Amino acid sequence: MAYSEKVLDHFANPRNVGSLDRGDQRVGTGMVGAPECGDVMKLQIQVNEETGVIEDAKFKTFGCGSAIASSSLATEWVKGKTVDEALEIRNVDIVNELSLPPVKIHCSVLAEDAIKAAIEDYRKKRSH
């Protein structure tokens, strides 16, 4: 199966690989996985507590090229958005942007889930 150029680009030059300090109050961590393919995806956001804007995002994904590209794109997209705006990102947007074939749609679902999980984690921290 051929990967699209955009997938290959994100795969060869993933954006925002790394990790943020989990203990930081401003950091939300989303960890998601898919047992059937063994993929694990960690996506973290750092939020400006006054403005609610996501100022930084990092990811690390163990999985196929499409999973890596989906999470790389997700970190690019959430940066500069408010937390509420980031929640609007849908997996179909990722599918369209990366031209993912049907068998790889679950990778984009994983990326959407990771964003949501990171935001949920951030909000949970703030409510304490």
Added chain:
Amino acid sequence: MDAPDYFQFFGLEARLSIDLPDLENRFYRLSRQLHPDRHAQAAPSERERSLEASAILNDAYRTLRDPVARAEYLLKQQGFEQSKQAPAELLDEVFDLNLALEELRGGDVSVRSRLEAARERFLALLQETDAGLEGLFGAYDRSPAPAALGEIRAALNRRKYISNLVQQVESELNP
């Protein structure tokens, strides 16, 4: 010939806890009855039937003597399919494991001890899950209810996931 119910094939009730020596006795008894040599003089159609029945007997025995395979069989019969959800509480472990595997492949041999520790942890989790399953099996046999099967389904999903992790670590430690 459609595969018959494995429990019925052995003349057993559908139970998750099974008396293994009893199952073995039933297996040998049926094996002798169905053995092709005993049907050597029979009509070809009957010989074929005994051959098919022998094959089913072997499948049934292999399935029922193993507690996990037995439970999977019963769950499938009752419509409880394997889940595609990863157990959330294990994801951190899986992530760390992948990180260590990546470092080991990158040539960092110092992570070996981390992998060995991970293997011990997963093996302990496996034992814990097995002990839990035994209790769940007993509970289901005492009062067979769909809710109990749901719990068993969840425990088996977890077990499958953990045993995959153990395999992954072992193939990396002993290539």
